[in-house]
Amino acid sequence: MKELSRTASAVKASTTLAIASMAKEMQMKGIDVVGFGTGEPDFATPENICRAAHAAIDAGKTKYTPAAGIPALRQAVADRLRADYGLDYKASQIVVASGAKHNVYIMMVTLLNPGDEVIIPAPYWLTYEEAVRMAGGVPVSVSAGEESMFKITPEQLEAAVTDRTKLFMINNPCNPTGTLYTESELRALCAVCVKHDLYIMADEIYSGLVYDGQAFTSVASLGEDVKERTILITGVSKSYAMTGWRIGYAAANEQIAQVMSNYISHSTGAPSTISQFAAVEALTGPQDTIYAMRDVFEERRNYFVDRVSRIDGVSCVKPEGAFYIMMSVREQIGRTLGGRVIRSGDDFALSLLEQEHVAVVPCAGFGAPDYVRWTYAASLDEIREGLDRLERFLKG
Numbered sequence: 001m002k003e004l005s006r007t008a009s010a011v012k013a014s015t016t017l018a019i020a021s022m023a024k025e026m027q028m029k030g031i032d033v034v035g036f037g038t039g040e041p042d043f044a045t046p047e048n049i050c051r052a053a054h055a056a057i058d059a060g061k062t063k064y065t066p067a068a069g070i071p072a073l074r075q076a077v078a079d080r081l082r083a084d085y086g087l088d089y090k091a092s093q094i095v096v097a098s099g100a101k102h103n104v105y106i107m108m109v110t111l112l113n114p115g116d117e118v119i120i121p122a123p124y125w126l127t128y129e130e131a132v133r134m135a136g137g138v139p140v141s142v143s144a145g146e147e148s149m150f151k152i153t154p155e156q157l158e159a160a161v162t163d164r165t166k167l168f169m170i171n172n173p174c175n176p177t178g179t180l181y182t183e184s185e186l187r188a189l190c191a192v193c194v195k196h197d198l199y200i201m202a203d204e205i206y207s208g209l210v211y212d213g214q215a216f217t218s219v220a221s222l223g224e225d226v227k228e229r230t231i232l233i234t235g236v237s238k239s240y241a242m243t244g245w246r247i248g249y250a251a252a253n254e255q256i257a258q259v260m261s262n263y264i265s266h267s268t269g270a271p272s273t274i275s276q277f278a279a280v281e282a283l284t285g286p287q288d289t290i291y292a293m294r295d296v297f298e299e300r301r302n303y304f305v306d307r308v309s310r311i312d313g314v315s316c317v318k319p320e321g322a323f324y325i326m327m328s329v330r331e332q333i334g335r336t337l338g339g340r341v342i343r344s345g346d347d348f349a350l351s352l353l354e355q356e357h358v359a360v361v362p363c364a365g366f367g368a369p370d371y372v373r374w375t376y377a378a379s380l381d382e383i384r385e386g387l388d389r390l391e392r393f394l395k396g
């Protein structure tokens, strides 16, 4: 048999999904696993949104739609971006895809030619590197550690730029760190991008989940020269508890939006019609349920961080947004836990799952090998139980 595509064969499976499937297998065997793996809200999708989906089915809205989404949804996205962040986009600049993840990939194939470099601040969401490679690009990571709250500086960005750099990616608030860049920090990074004529991918899917009353600044609001080169990626999955509906959307200049739409027309065709009608309701209906969910996440974050600060041998920075905790397991390196020598976050996560049946995600794939990621998109009872088990595990 002839060789498969080298690009496709090099793609690594998502570690997040791998841990989740190991945990599911254990659960199916009757093992009581506490899961902190996948990043999805544990809340049900709000009722008004579900009703809109039923209404769409009842009204026979079950046919193909235009590739970049139904006009009502593209308009609803534009209106919401204006209401929430003061952004001025026309409906024609909005591209709806089958999840924000799909739009990340579509954007890559729209922008990149073979060998183009993409700068990604590390730790990063693990899909970014793979998506860059899948589109023939070269990921270049720039690391920021705990001491800078996992934020890179404009000097670091500048130093990573070469004549092959095409795109800078920023995820704010960040998965996995929960880091939130301020307006002035973003301005300084964007100035480097303008200076070197780079595109900017701003993944703002967690923008609705920012805590302590802090302000969120959308990159595209930082001036026309920034907006023109920015591809804003967001969607309903996280803020509206709609992960399974698979609706994400991008906002970009007309040319980029058109090429992305053409690409979608020959790949998925269009996102699910029923989900699109549900997303219209999410964006135009009452928003109070999402504020209520955010408040619950904030309460869980506070509990989580407080407990971790009292556990010897692990640590975390207080996240300002999203729903993840990056836990440093550096002090555990070299110990034997659950019969396994811990050499990295991978060993730690595997041993914790086998020994105490707690599923967390090792962060090597996120560019941070000495860390594991927990999500607090889990109930307070689960968080309490998971941390009790962690304490027991660390006793060795």
Ligand SMILES: Cc1ncc(COP(=O)(O)O)c(C=O)c1O
Pocket (backbone or CB within 6 Å): 039, 098, 099, 100, 101, 102, 125, 171, 174, 175, 203, 205, 235, 236, 237, 243, 246, 247, 248
């Ligand atoms: C940073 C980031 N961007 C995008 C996504 C994808 O979201 P969606 O469910 O809309 O594909 C995720 C999901 O985990 C994420 O963490």
